[in-house]
Amino acid sequence: MVRPQNLVAVLNGPNMNMLGLRQPHLYGSATLDDLESLCAETGEALGLGIDFRQTNGEGELISWVQECRGRAAGIVINPAGYTTTSIALMDALLATELPVIEVHVTNIHKREEFRHNSYVSKVALGVICGLGIRGYALALQALAEILEES
DSSP states (O other), X not given: OOOGGGEEEEEEOTTGGGTTTSOHHHHOSOOHHHHHHHHHHHHHHHTOEEEXXXXXXXXHHHHHHHHHTTTOSEEEEEOGGGTTTOHHHHHHHHHHTOOXXXXXXXXXXXXXXXXXXXXXXXXXSEEEEXXXXXXXXXXXXXXXXXXXXX
8 A cells, every 4th residue: 555655646737638649749659648657667666656647627737736735745747738827736736835846748948938937847846848758757756765855
């Protein structure tokens, strides 16, 4: 059984369900199922339980973040389109008082200027972007080390 101190929520925002189909020249050919498998395998190797979720709804994503307080040890989040728009998501992440690592499949800083400002980055311990789905494995590894230190 995974104890709360070993559970990590991996939360994904809008359009991540289109991985492998949507702009493969930017996002690659891996699917959301491939990403979930990568996170599960990485989590198992690190002794972490993974609660992997994806939604296209901002309210649902915020509710999931709120559920993490007292239930999870940390959060890896790809807020996708809500990165640059959702102060409510930022506030929910702050309210959890959990370590947060932000992940993006593409390098948001090499893309359109509006993608450069992330509200989530303002509350995240770190940001990994531009490394494809491998960024999730790196985020889980970093979070495991952070949790071990605390």
